[in-house]
Amino acid sequence: MSSPQVALQELADSLHDCQRCPLAKLGRRQVVFGVGNPQASVMFVGEAPGYHEDQKGEPFVGAAGQLLNELLQSAGLSRADIYIANVIKCRPPNNRDPEPQEVDTCKPFLLKQIALIRPKIVCSLGNWATQTLLERKVGITRVRGQVFYLKEFALFPLLHPAAALHQAAMLPPLREDFQKLKEFLDRHSKAAEPEVAASSNAARTVQVERLAPAAQQMDLFGS
Numbered sequence: 001m002s003s004p005q006v007a008l009q010e011l012a013d014s015l016h017d018c019q020r021c022p023l024a025k026l027g028r029r030q031v032v033f034g035v036g037n038p039q040a041s042v043m044f045v046g047e048a049p050g051y052h053e054d055q056k057g058e059p060f061v062g063a064a065g066q067l068l069n070e071l072l073q074s075a076g077l078s079r080a081d082i083y084i085a086n087v088i089k090c091r092p093p094n095n096r097d098p099e100p101q102e103v104d105t106c107k108p109f110l111l112k113q114i115a116l117i118r119p120k121i122v123c124s125l126g127n128w129a130t131q132t133l134l135e136r137k138v139g140i141t142r143v144r145g146q147v148f149y150l151k152e153f154a155l156f157p158l159l160h161p162a163a164a165l166h167q168a169a170m171l172p173p174l175r176e177d178f179q180k181l182k183e184f185l186d187r188h189s190k191a192a193e194p195e196v197a198a199s200s201n202a203a204r205t206v207q208v209e210r211l212a213p214a215a216q217q218m219d220l221f222g223s
């Protein structure tokens, strides 16, 4: 196994029976660590596991996962290209919002995943993951489809697929977000060398390069 893969597996093992926050004793079936390519250029981050994720031990399975797969395809991506995880690794009871203490306790493990995978782009799905990674109270409808250049990666907030399942009117803007993501990836990607693609574990269709801040982006926050 490659080194990020080993380190990720060690981190996953260390959380296998994590008891660090109250969610450990509130009915979770298992810790849902994350899945995907450990060398992905593009990582997706959701909020917390739901029922199906808790049952299967993987993020984004069930109806929201199927919709996500379709949207990934529309952006020229597949689950094999990306890594996907949640801010919170255990299912909150009745899918309630996580408590601040739970976020504070679990968020460092997401940051560690990001540090190991070193994606160029992190796509935050929905309000909650976006606010956690931006560390600002911003509404997803205000920032969706835009790029924010953070210290280690570019953050690309997107609407959450589950929102479109509950509200059909959200589906067109969600599809629009993924088209913007595709355009962004097309602008910043290069094709992998054929011999590298044939022998490597690295994400083969997305090799992101040349990320540079857009001068206007921080105006959103008045800074």
Ligand code: SF4
Pocket: 015, 018, 019, 020, 021, 022, 023, 024, 031, 088, 089, 090, 102, 105, 106
């Ligand atoms: S939510 Fe995170 S911190 Fe809390 S028990 Fe699960 S893995 Fe541990």
